[in-house]
Amino acid sequence: MTVKKDKPRGIYLLPNLLTTAGLFSGFYAVVMSMNGQFEAAAIAIFVAMVFDGLDGRVARMTNTQSPFGAEYDSMADMVSFGLAPAIVAYNFGLLELGKFGWLAAFIYVACAALRLARFNTQVETADKRFFQGLASPAAAAVVAGMVWVCIDYDIKGEDYSIVVALITGLSGLLMVSNFKYNSFKEVDWNGKVPFVALLLIMLVFIIVATAPSMVLFIVFLLYTIAGPINTFRTVEKMTLEDVVGEADDADFDNQASDTEKSTHTTPEGEVNTDK
Template identity: 60%
Template sequence: MADQQEHKEHGTETFEVVEAERTGTRHKGVYLLPNLFTTGALFAGFYAIVAAMNGLFEAAAVGIIVAGILDGMDGGVARLTNTQSKFGAEYDSLSDCVAFGVAPGLVAYSWGLSELGKFGWMAAFIYLACAALRLARFNVQAETTDKRFFIGLPSPTGAGLVATLVWLGASRGIDGNDISWLVAFVVAGAGLLMVSSVRYHSFKEFHIGRVPFKVLLGVIVAFAIVFLDPPLVLLAVAVVYVVAGLLLSLWGMRKGASAEE
């Protein structure tokens, strides 16, 4: 009660699991609300794996997309409710490894890489290993890098690129094994971009709050466009984001070379 009263006095009400020992002493546990979103993302990634094992590739791809949405919400909820914690950060990283590393690799393998034999599982493993390395590097460099940019393709975007490719193909009745080399290129390429030095805009300088009416109208129009053909539109958005980062990095390298001359 004392802890809850203290939070209320400061105007910030949080949700927290508190464990009590038999001795009557109490100690802080983990914040419940943001970790519920993280658990939801973890479950969505696990569901994607199970769905792919049963040949439900559209459902598997949607599961990965849902995991990305939930992953984007847990950090925002933690900041809004002032419930950030080291436990939450570590749990989020482990959840990301499953939802954006293991799940996309296995879904892509089941849909369009299995008939490539060793090349198929190598492409899937390259993606998985790079996703794990990307997450580890992000955890180490989080405090030292420019918050406006990600170094390397963000793992949720890489997972979204793979998932929307599977979703689009499955929704059109395409057997992934008929385009297996394209699938392998996209999967391995997304993995390598995650551990590259290419900078991608994070959009973290944009905060949720009061916005002009035209911004709200733009969001509504964007949602309408997405719902016209979700897999096609989301795949196009992912491709544009990936290509834009590559072009900006090449432009920066060219300007750097010109300055040295």
């Protein structure tokens, strides 16, 4: 008679360690903003983005995906890309607006929570080529980049409270919109590229190093604007459902019918970089 061995219990260390590092970065951003160190707070949010991109990829490379890791990652994202950017923006430039200020910050937090909940429920059926609404890391990058640029150029947040409130609130609303954002999943990262591509990548690093706050803010701001533009270009007749509510993806499916769809599929449990 053979004794059936129970599977060892526990969690995978490496991917969850990276998720914890991202969570710590988000918490650090909150603490730094409370101490008035807004540059460190903004940078911490970008660092959280790096860890958020690594944990999922490491989990897939090491075959250590798990339901626990997916849920933990989602909770960490709520702190790093939902709560932290809102508090940083509030402490930086929304205090002077009183109730309107914390309302703008709350709109961002609520929309981030709704965005993550919607993504987690649609991850198996969503079109892998697009994100439905602005991904929460990108929204956080817009808010954090705005604060970082203001600090670098000695711009006081209280002097432009309305602008800070508008950017924060609109970034939140775009997360729960139906605007289509390219996911870049069709890019073959394992394929070969010309040698000149490496030189271009080096040039990009140099440009970012010269003015990281401005370059990162402009890049993510352009990506944020690209969503509505991409939607207006691909939908023949814009309706309310194409902006909010239950969107019909038929127009996007028709657009892709004339081109070869990507053959790459998303592994089960990939929920880390698409929020």
